[in-house]
Each structure stands twice: as C-alpha cells, then as structure tokens.
Amino acid sequence: MRLDALDGLRTLGHRLPRPAPPCHLRTREQIEEEVGVIETHPAQHEAFGPDRRVHGSYPTRVTDELAERLRAAGCVFAEDEANALRAAFSGEALETAVARRIEGSPLEQVLGFAAIGDVRVDLGPGVFVPRARATAIAEIAAARRPDARIVVDLGCGAGTLAAILATRLAARIIGTEVDPVAMSSARRTARRYGFEVAEGSWWSPLPSSSRGRIDLAVAYLPHVPTGQLHRIHADFRAHEPEVSVDGGPDGLDPWRAVAHEAASWLAPGGLFVTLIAPEQRTEARRIGEDAGLDVEYEESDDDLVLLAHRPGDR
C-alpha cells in the first residue's frame, strides 16, 4: 500500500482536484508525470497503442458530453470512464451513477465491480477497491506453492486474492473477512470463482479441522500507519473503511495479530505471503521471527512481498 497521496489513484478511476485535459491529447508519459505510474485497467490496455499514445476512436469522443462532465470533475481518463459507465448503465441509472462518480465515489464502486489482473470481483459501495499491486501476493504465492491443497485469504475484502488463486490452484480456498459489507461482495465473488468465505477476524472463523493443515495463506493486510492515513487520496478515504487500510502506529499491527497465530494454523513448511512498504522491512521480519517463522522478501515494484514460512518438512 503506497503511502503517497496518489495511493488509490492508480486504477481506471484517476481523479484530480481540477478538470483534466482530454487524455487523447497527451501521451501516457505526460499523464503519468502528473498522477504517477498508472496501473491500467484492461480497457486502457486497449486504449493505449504500441506507441503509448491514446488511439482508436478516442478523438471522436472529445465532444462527448458525459466525458466532458467527468473531466470537469477531475477524472483523468474521462473518455474511458464515460464508456465504462455507459456500458454498465442507461437512462436514470446512468445519471445516478454519474452523479456518484462526480461526487467522488471510486469508479469501481459505482460500476459494482473491479477488473483486476484476469479476474473480476464484485464491489459494493464502501468496500476496499482492489489495488493492482496486491496481485503480486497471489502470483508469487501460487508460483511458490502450485501444489497447495488448503489455502486461505485473510481479510479477503471483495475476494480478489482468493479469486486469482482459484484460477491458478486446484485447492480448497477459504477467504475470511471481518467487515460484513465487504463480506457481501466476497460472497458474490466466491460464487463466481468457487471459493468459500467465513466472517470473523483473521484466522478465527476458519474451520478448526484446518488448524495446522494450511499449505498457503495470503493477505493484503492493512499496513498504512495511522498517522499517514491522511495521505491516501481523499476519494478513497471517504469511500473505503478505515479498517481496510489502518495498520496502527507503525502500520504493522495487523501483521502482529496474524503472525502471532500463523505457526499454529500453517502446516509444517506452510507459507504466508503479504505485501509491506520497504520502510517496514526490519520490524516486519522481527515480528515474523518472534512468532517462530522464517522470513524472506521478494521485491515487487515499490513494495516488498514478505514470505513467512513455518519451519518443517512439507
């Protein structure tokens, strides 16, 4: 979870505090200079050609009234957003959706889904918007444990990591989540991808029969230090619950809670994978080692993927 003010802007729903110039007039590099490196939505992969200039039918949409309204509200990819909204809604429902977007609701919450990696998760209002950077957790986890049989996604939110893992592994997958609003989205995502969900804190709602038998656990834990929450983009602060991002004084309280019980839930040789900020490296390792786990790191762009192993033979 990046701590800069642009966190949350890196999805299709980039919004600036002022009208954004038409994106077809600018290269991707120019846009990235303004808003940071862009994690593209599949729609944008189609929109950006090999020369990294916006192409296709975009110039004809310059006069698009809906795109103009979205641009005036600061939406960087106003043309893409207009198309996405029109594809999902029509008539009065479209007007309501546009009003919510202009008022600052993240685009994915307005659309009711987020397309991330190669999965599509249900996303109701007030549910954490999946970040593309978190897909590294699931990809690395699946690559490290392709033969995992029991897998858990702790704090599954809308079910993003569980959904990705369900497309990669032939395993029983269970997502846990404490927030009942996120659980509603997770349940719908779970039906599509065939995993289970259980409501409660971290490991506690898991079936007791899985204790000591979990081959692989993943989590995109809240890890923003409380004092830095104000740096998250205002649209996301207003529409995502604090419990999804607030990691306590140093951002590592959720990891402390999860690590504390990890060795009793993981199978011998079992693996837990999460993502932290580079400045949390030393303390996060100490927490894992104090809990009896062997900790290693893999770099992923600006983040660190933490891999904690329960010692023992698999």
Ligand SMILES: C[S@@+](CC[C@H](N)C(=O)[O-])C[C@H]1O[C@@H](n2cnc3c(N)ncnc32)[C@H](O)[C@@H]1O
């Ligand atoms: C950063 S979000 C990640 C959500 C999802 N894994 C994703 O990548 O989109 C963290 C999630 O942890 C959940 N959470 C926070 N505290 C929790 C707890 N004690 N037990 C279970 N889940 C919790 C939040 O509700 C939120 O959905």
